[in-house]
Amino acid sequence: MKPARALALLLAAGIGAVAGLLASRTVLPPAPGDTGGGPSEEAGVCPGGARPLYWKAPMDPTYIRDKPGKSPMGMDLVPVCPGAEGDSGPGVRIDPATLQNMGVRTAPVVRRDLSRRIRAVGRVTWDERLVAHVHTKIQGWVEKLYVDYEGQEVRRGQPMLEIYSPELVATQEELLRARRYRELTTRSGLADIQESGEALYRATLRRLKLWDIPQSEIDRLLETGEVRRTLTLLAPRSGIVVELTVREGMEIAPNENLFTIADLHRVWILADVYEYELPWVAVGQRATVELSYLPGRIFEGEVTYIYPYLDPKTRTARVRIELENPEEILKPDMFANVTLHADPRPGVLVVPDEAVIRSGRRNVVIVALGGGRFDPRTVQLGIESGDGSVEVIHGLREGEEVVVSGQFLIDSESRLKEAIQKMLSPDAEGGGAMDHSGHDMDGGAMDHSGHDMGGGARDHSGHDMGGGARDPSGHDMGTPGAAPRAPGE
Secondary structure (H helix, E strand, O other): OOHHHHHHHHHHHHHHHHHHHHHHHOOOOOOOOOOOOOOOOOOOOOHHHOOOOEEEOOOOOOOEEOOOOEOOOOOEOEEEOOOOOOOOOOOEEOOHHHHHHHOOEEEEOEEEEEOOEEEEEEEEEEOHHHEEEEOOOOOEEEEEEOOOOOOOEEOOOOEEEEEEOHHHHHHHHHHHHHHHHHHHHOOOOOHHHHHHHHHHHHHHHHHHHHOOOOHHHHHHHHHHOOOOOEEEEEOOOOEEEEEEOOOOOOEEOOOOOOEEEEOOOEEEEEEEEEHHHHHHOOOOOEEEEEOOOOOOOEEEEEEEEEEEEEEOOOOEEEEEEEEEOOOOOOOOOOEEEEEEEOOOEEEEEEEEHHHEEEOOOOEEEEEEEEOOEEEEEEEEEEEEOOOOEEEEEEOOOOOOEEEEEOHHHHHHHHHHHHHHHHHOOOOOHHHOOEOOOOOEOOOOOEOOOOOEOOOOOEOOOOOEOOOOOEOOOOOEOOOOOOOOOOOOO
8 A cells, every 4th residue: 555545545535533521521502302212101192091000111111111212232211101012900901812822722720530541661570489409409410301491381281301310320229129029028927027118118218209300200110110210300390481491412400590481471571760750659559561563452450569669770769560471472581661559539620731831949830810811820739640730739729720831921011011010019129110131220320330420320330420421531521401511610
C-alpha cells in the first residue's frame, strides 16, 4: 500500500472517532409525550382501562420489568394485562387453539384393584428331586452297554449295562459253599457248630445284597447253582439319560457316576428377580411362563421357593417355579419370559403411568380443571402394575381428569408463571423489578453486581449518574437535554 493512501485512511478513521464521541456526548431533548421510548405505563393500555401487571420482552419471556422500557435486544417491552396469561385462579390457562395444536389428551382418575406384575427372565431346568445317578458298588469292567447315548429314554428296571467283576464271581461261589456248609452243620448235634454254619451263610448273602445284587439274581444262583460271570445293572427310575460317562470295555470303580437320569415330566423355572422387587414375591403366587419359540402359548405355574441369597454380580435372587411338562415341551436350559402376579391391592386410586412427570425428587401430575385451565399437582405414588398403571397415594381425587399427552409443555408454562409471580410478589424488596439474580432494582435498574442505580442509571463501578448521564470517566452530564458539562463543573 502506498504511504499517501495509508495516511488518508488513518485521517478518515480519526475523524470518524471524533464525530462519534461528540455525538455520544450530545443529549437530545425528549420528544413531546416521550416517557422513555416504551409504551405508556398509564392506565388505559389494557382492556377496560386496567393497569398492566408487568412488562416483558417480546422475544424473552423471562425478562420482566414493572414499567415500560427497552429489552436487552432493543425492542419495546410489551404489557401483560390481567387475565391475559391466566392469572386468576390456580394453575395456568391455555386457549383451545393451542391445546389442539399441542395434542393434549386426558384420562380420568379411577379407583380399582391394582396388582403388581413382576417380569423376569427364567431358565428351564429339571426337577432336582427327580434326578438319579447310577453307580456300581463293585469294581469291574463293562462287558455290555445297553444304554449307549445321552438323551435316551429309559424305564424303571430296564437293563443298562453288564459288568464283570472277579470279586462278584468269588462271592457267588462263596455263597454256594456257605449253603453246603450250613446243610452239613444242621446234622450235627452241637448247637455251636449249627450256629456257625448259619452265620457264615447269612454273612455271604448280606454281602451280595449290599452290592445291590437283585433278589431275583440271588434266587437264580441258589436254584441253579450256576455262577454268572457278569452282573446286570438296572435303571433305578424312568426318565432321560442326561449324562453318560462309560463305554464298553472301560474299567469302573464304585466312586464313578455311570449315568444320570432325569424325569422331565415336571420341570423347574429359575427366574432372576431384582432385590427391590423381592418384597412383592411370595411362595404360592401364580406365575405365567412364555417361550419365544411358542408365541401365544402360556404355561401356568406356582412359586414354590425363594432362594435365601443373592447373586453379588447381578443383585438378583432366584425364584423357583414348578411346571407340569407331560409333553416334554419345556427342555432344560431354555430361556423363558416369566411374569409373577402379586396379590392385588383392593380399591386404590389409579392413573396412567404416562401421566406422571418424574423429576427425580418429586412426581407431578397435570390436572385438567376445565375451561382450558390446568393445575400441576405433586403426588405420592404407590405400586406400579407393569401394564401402564400406577397407584396414587396422595394428591388426587377420584373422578379428576389428568393430562396424559402434552403435559410437559403445560408444566413448563406453569413453572414460568410461578417464577413471574415470585418476582412480582409484594414480599420482594423494593416492589420493583429484579435482575436475573433476583436482586431488587428499586423501581429502576441495577448493575450486574446488584448495586442500586437510584431510579436513574449507574456506571459499571456503581457510581450514581444523577438521573441523567455520565461520560465514561464518571463525570455528571446533567439532565437530559442540557449541554455537556466540562470537567470540574
